[in-house]
Amino acid sequence: MTVNPTPQNSPWNQMGEQLKRTLDEEELTHCMRCGFCLPACPTYRETGREAASPRGRIALMKAVHDDLMIPDKSFSDQMNFCLGCRACETACPADVRFGRLLEQSRAAVTTHAPKSRWVKGIRRFFFHGLFPSRRRLRIVGALIALYQKSGLKKLLHKTGLARLIMPDHLREMDAVMPAASTQGVVERAGATRLSAEGESLGRVGLFRGCIMDVIFAETNHNTAKLLQAAGYEVVIPRSQTCCGALHAHGGEEKAAHRLAKENIRAFKEAGVDWIASNAGGCGAQLVEYPYMLKSDPEWAEDARWFADQTKDVSQLITAGRPLRLDPIPERITYQDSCHLRNGMKVTAEPRALLSAIPGTTFTEFFEGERCCGSAGIYNLTQPETSMSILDAKMEYVTDTQADTLVTSNPGCLLQMKLGIQRANLQDHMRAVHLVDLLAESMEMNKR
Numbered sequence: 001m002t003v004n005p006t007p008q009n010s011p012w013n014q015m016g017e018q019l020k021r022t023l024d025e026e027e028l029t030h031c032m033r034c035g036f037c038l039p040a041c042p043t044y045r046e047t048g049r050e051a052a053s054p055r056g057r058i059a060l061m062k063a064v065h066d067d068l069m070i071p072d073k074s075f076s077d078q079m080n081f082c083l084g085c086r087a088c089e090t091a092c093p094a095d096v097r098f099g100r101l102l103e104q105s106r107a108a109v110t111t112h113a114p115k116s117r118w119v120k121g122i123r124r125f126f127f128h129g130l131f132p133s134r135r136r137l138r139i140v141g142a143l144i145a146l147y148q149k150s151g152l153k154k155l156l157h158k159t160g161l162a163r164l165i166m167p168d169h170l171r172e173m174d175a176v177m178p179a180a181s182t183q184g185v186v187e188r189a190g191a192t193r194l195s196a197e198g199e200s201l202g203r204v205g206l207f208r209g210c211i212m213d214v215i216f217a218e219t220n221h222n223t224a225k226l227l228q229a230a231g232y233e234v235v236i237p238r239s240q241t242c243c244g245a246l247h248a249h250g251g252e253e254k255a256a257h258r259l260a261k262e263n264i265r266a267f268k269e270a271g272v273d274w275i276a277s278n279a280g281g282c283g284a285q286l287v288e289y290p291y292m293l294k295s296d297p298e299w300a301e302d303a304r305w306f307a308d309q310t311k312d313v314s315q316l317i318t319a320g321r322p323l324r325l326d327p328i329p330e331r332i333t334y335q336d337s338c339h340l341r342n343g344m345k346v347t348a349e350p351r352a353l354l355s356a357i358p359g360t361t362f363t364e365f366f367e368g369e370r371c372c373g374s375a376g377i378y379n380l381t382q383p384e385t386s387m388s389i390l391d392a393k394m395e396y397v398t399d400t401q402a403d404t405l406v407t408s409n410p411g412c413l414l415q416m417k418l419g420i421q422r423a424n425l426q427d428h429m430r431a432v433h434l435v436d437l438l439a440e441s442m443e444m445n446k447r
Contacts, residue, residue, distance in 0.1 A: 011112040011113060011114055012070055012071055012072050012112070013070060014111075014112045015071050015076075015108045015109065015111070015112035015113065016064050016067075016070050016071050018107075018108040018111060018112065019061065019064045019065055019071065019104070019105065019108045020064070020065055020067065022104050022107065022108065023061055023064075023065045023101060023104050023105070024097075024100055024101060024104065025065070027096055027097050027098075027100060027101050028058060028061060028062045028065060028101065030094045030095070030096045031055065031058045031062075031094065031096050032093075032094050033055055033059075034055075034093065034094075035055060036091050036092060036093055037053060037054040037055055037087075037088035037091050037092055037098075038053050038054075038055065039091075040087040040088050040090070040091040041053050041054055041087065041088055042083055042085060042087070042370065042371050042373070042385075042389050043081055043082060043083065043385065044056075046385055046388060046389065051078055052078065052081060052082075054082075054088035054092075054096075054098050056078075057078060057079065057082060057098075057101075057102070057105075058096070058098070058101065060075060060078065061101055061105055071108075073113070075109075076109040076113045079102065079105045079106055079109055080106070080109070080381070080382075081382065081385070082102055083338075083371050083373070083375035083378050084099060084102055084249050084375055084376070084378075085338035085339075085342065085371040085375060086098065086099045086284075086338060086339065086342035086343055087338065087342055087369075087370065087371065089342050090341070090342045099288075099343070100288075100291060102249075103248050103249065103251070103253070104253075106249065106250065106251035107251045107252075107253040108251075109251055110123075110250065110251025110252060110253075111251070123250070123252075126246075127246070127247055127250065127252045127255055128252075128255060131210045131211075131242040131246065131247070132210070132241050132242050132255075132259060134184075134210075134213075134241075137210055137211070137213070137214050138182045138184075138214070140180075140214065141180045141181055141182045141214040141215075142180075142182045144177075144180035144214075144215075145179065145180045145181060145182065148177075148179055148180060149179075153174070157171075157174075157175060162174065162175075167383070168383075169379065169380065169383035169386075169387065170380070172418055172421065172422070173379070173380075173414065173418060175421065176414065176417040176418050176421055177215070177414070178215055178216065178414075180214055180215055181214065181217050181218075182214075183217060184208060184213040184214070184217050184220065185206065185208050185213055185217060185220035185221050185223075185224060185236060186208075186236055186238070188217060188218070188220075188221040189221060189224055189236070192235065192236045192237070192238060193233070193234070193235050193236075194224055194228055194233065194234040194235075194236075195228070195233060196228055196231050196232050196233045196234075197228050197229050197231065197321075198231055198321065199231070200231065200232065200233045201230075201231040201232055201320055201321070202232055202233070202273035202274060203232070203233045203234075203235055203270075203271065203272050203273050203274075204227050204232040204233065204234050204235070204272060204273065204274045204275070204276045204316060205234075205235050205236070205237060205267045205270050205272035205274070205275045205276065206220070206223060206224055206227070206234055206235070206236045206276050207240065207243070207263075207267075207275055207276060207277045207278075207282060207283075207286065207310075208220050208236060208240065209242070209243065209279055209282050209410075210241070210242040210243075211410065212278070212279055212282070212410055215410065216410050216413075216433070218436070219278060219410070219433045219435050219436055220278065222435045222436055222438075222439035223276065223278045223313050223435050224236070225439060225442075226313070226317055226323065226435060226438055226439060226442070227276060227313065227316060227317070227320070229321075229323055229324070229442060230316065230317045230320030230321050230323060231320045231321040232274075232316065232320060235270050235271075235272055237266040237267055237269070237270045238266075239262070239265070239266040239269075240262070240263050240266040240267065241259050241262045241263060241266075242259050243259065243263065243281075243282040243285045243286055244256035244257075244258075244259035244260055244263075244285055245281050245282060245284070245285035245339075245376065246376055246377065247259065248285060248288075248292070249376050250376075250377075256285075256292065257292055257293065257296075260289045260292055260293060260299075260303070261293070261299055263286070263289075263306070264289065264299065264302050264303060264306045267306060267309075268302055268305070268306070272309065273309065274309050274310075274311050274316060275306065275309050275310045275311070276311060276312075276313045276316055277310060277311070277312055277313065278312070278313045278408070278433070278435055279337075279408075279409050279410055280312070280337030280338070280339040280340030280341070280343070280344065280346075280408050280409035280412070281337070281339045281376065281409055281410075281411060283310060283311075283312050283339065283340060283343070283344050283346075284339035284340065284342075284343025284344050285339075285343075286306065286307065286310045287307040287310050287343065287344060288307070288343075289303040289306050289307050290303040290304045290306075290307050312340060312344055312346045312349065312408070313435060314346060314349035314350045314353055314408065314434065315346060315349050317349075317353060317438070318349045318352055318353060322356075323356075323438065323441075323442055324442065325356060325357050325358060325438070325441040325442055326358065326441055326442075327357070327358040327359030327360075327441075328357050328358075328359050328360055328404075328437070328440065328441050329359040329360070330359075330360055330361075330402075330403040330404050331360070331361045331363060331400070331401060331402045331403050331404070332354055332357075332360050332361065332362050332363070332402055332403070332404045332405075332406060332437075333362070333363050333364065333365050333368065333397065333400045333402040333404075333405055333406070334350060334351060334354060334362070334364070334368060334405075334406045334407070334434075335365075335368055335372060335393075335397075335405060335406070335407040335412060335416055336368055336369045336407075336408075337407060337408045337409035337412050338371050338372075338375070338412075339409065340408050340409060341369055347369075350406075350408055350434050353434065353438060354406060354434070354437070357437070357438070357441050358441075363400050363402065365396045365397055365399065365400045365402075366396040366399070367393070367396060368396070370393065371389060372389065372390055372393055372407075372412050372415045372416060372419070373385070373386035373387065373388075373389035373390040373393070373415060374386070374409075374411040374412050374414065374415035375411070376411060379415060379418075386415075387422070390415060390418065390419045390422065391419070391422060391423075393419065394419040394420070394422065394423040394425075395423075397416075397419065397420075397423070397425075397429075398423055398425065402429060403428065403429060403430070404429070404430055404431075404432060404437065405420065405429060405430070405431045405432075406431075406432055406433070406434050406437055407431065407433065407434070408433065408434045408435075410433070413431055413432070413433055416431040417431045419431075
């Protein structure tokens with residue numbers, strides 16, 4: 001980071017000015033530099049560098065905020081090197097919300113750091129053109145499904161052409177990608193309102209997500225069925241949109257705020273008692289809406305209502321009527337979703353549900369609470385570090401001798417499928433979403 005004078009209109013100087021205005025001063029000053037965050041931080045453990053730790057990154061932010069230095073490329077690189085797993089928040093005795101500081105820093109980086117036209121175009125397509133649009137997501141889903149079902153995917157991988165046209169990390173991810181579909185949860189369920197089994201305990205609005213309803217649509221459908229079986233009426237508002245997590249983590253702050261308002265309006269109009277999330281990353285973003293919109297008096301109260309009513313699906317199922325589950329005679333282990341654990345503070349309910357499946361043997365694995373390296377799109381933007389974190393984790397997973405590896409977030413699920421493949425465990429281990437395993441057990445009961 002440079003302390004030399006730079007032109008007032010340089011992008012780095014402008015970035016510094018934005019950080020001075022937008023960084024949460026209260027969060028910056030809460031950090032006591034105690035170092036409790038260091039062993040919890042994946043990038044610090046990977047590199048051993050202070051700048052790659054939460055404490056180090058906060059020191060950099062504060063130096064810019066206090067006008068002691070001007071940010072430069074190494075500053076922006078360090079902000080982007082963070083996984084944003086928020087494990088430091090759980091470890092922090094001063095309750096510093098590092099995730100908020102990181103998003104504010106990335107917003108300044110996104111606005112001012114020099115980028116090529118290619119990078120700008122890619123960001124514009126995904127953040128503004130694709131994720132918020134259900135119609136465009138369905139088109140992409142159709143194209144991916146055509147690629148998968150036409151035999152082209154199989155041909156590329158079988159002939160080795162995939163090695164020639166795809167980077168290693170994309171090729172490996174493509175190999176484990178689930179079947180895409182244009183049929184989301186509404187199309188599969190056949191309605192936007194689904195009755196509870198028995199007397200209703202309340203009305204739950206199902207948050208279906210964006211990519212979730214294309215790549216993991218069956219999980220969304222299973223979520224609705226589990227909620228019905230637990231005694232809830234399920235409503236799926238058509239006007240809901242992307243949660244905005246990838247936007248917020250990627251520095252697209254204004255877009256994230258716009259999406260938050262659309263979702264608040266959609267679920268408020270639906271008259272729901274609770275809002276169910278089945279993706280840890282989405283849920284953690286949804287409960288941050290009050291902080292995001294705290295300066296907007298028109299939306300602040302509704303944002304608080306929205307966050308208060310948002311629950312992980314495991315919390316709602318646990319609080320509902322007991323599911324009728326049949327035995328699954330398997331050894332099971334569980335990988336925490338970082339944002340479910342560190343953002344929504346949900347750890348006990350998924351484990352309680354897994355332990356409730358008859359015939360299973362549940363076992364924890366060492367550091368199962370640590371990040372798997374997926375972190376949104378981190379496995380695409382920082383593949384080397386991501387795979388290093390994943391491979392180390394899979395050593396502990398292997399030690400469990402589990403038949404099934406369960407998680408509660410789609411990104412984590414893809415990463416764990418990839419980890420199983422990289423560890424050559426695919427012949428005797430599978431990775432599944434918690435919801436899908438519960439649905440599997442419940443469906444056995446109906447046969």
